Amino acid sequence: MSISVIGANKRYGDFAALHDVSIDIPEGSLTSLLGPSGSGKSTLLRAIAGLDSLDSGTVIINGNDVSAASPQKRDIGFVFQHYAAFKHLTVRDNIAFGLKIRKRPKREIDKKVDELLDIVGLTVFQKRFPAQLSGGQRQRMALARALAVDPQVLLLDEPFGALDAKVREDLRKWLRRLHDEVHVTTVLVTHDQAEALDVSDRIAVLNQGRIEQVGAPDDLYDRPANPFVASFLGSTVRVNGELVRPHDIRIGRNPEIALPGGDAALDTGVVKATVARVVNLGFETRVELLAAATGDEFAAQITRGDQNALHLQPGETVYARATKIAAFDR
């Protein structure tokens, strides 16, 4: 089911947590709400769920205006960062809970729970209690429980937020596969740009209660609408005052630096600089530079192969040129 939010405003006292936010979330998509802490992601998600009311604005789910409807009437599955499982129920009974209170026939419940245990990879743990699961397994149980009642919409608020980096990465791959299987319209709140780029069909970038840009991950990374989006979706530095990505900077020993496939309109021009430090990052090498004219520090990211050819050393003078400006200042 598609979701539309139109003209959403929410204030807490003088503070605008949402400022005239409008967004369309296509049916079957996995859309991330991405932004720094306090940007209004959870407020927007909770408004879609009906857990918080808006001061003004409309929430439409599947063509129906649900702005005044209770959360129960919105047919939504919700998973939070700290999932409150029923401690005294087994994994299997936790997943079956929503179906039991809806008084579904036992055979239907058993079949559905078997399917979900398989999808979330917890079949062998079904007789365990939540306390006997790892954090990642518990979040998978939470997702299975939310999915059990066939919600039209799945809302996930930092569902992997409390887990360590490796488990988060595994779970987001798993979430992507799960979404490819079940296709339920999903909205994921995250402050982690790698997570958003990895799992989403679409990303909405929020900042101070406003949506800065909505688009496919590649659009946002390659064609950010403004410096905020550019910097939030990847690292950026300034060359000649222009915002660029470190991997778009070319370095050479003479000022004639070619622009391989570059667009002259997006070129920063050549900057004379001193190499301050060379850091080997595995496949890539970070070259920390000091602009001769301004003293500005900036870092370029070149491949290990390029560094093997150039042998850049601290203290030497080089020329740097970014072949693409990431975003223009407003």
Ligand SMILES: Nc1ncnc2c1ncn2[C@@H]1O[C@H](COP(=O)(O)OP(=O)(O)OP(=O)(O)O)[C@@H](O)[C@H]1O
């Ligand atoms: N009940 C409340 N009373 C007062 N202010 C609130 C309340 N709930 C949220 N806020 C404020 O509204 C702003 C947006 O909060 P929200 O939880 O939506 O941000 P977020 O982007 O989800 O942040 P985080 O990533 O830290 O969870 C914050 O500045 C927060 O302090």
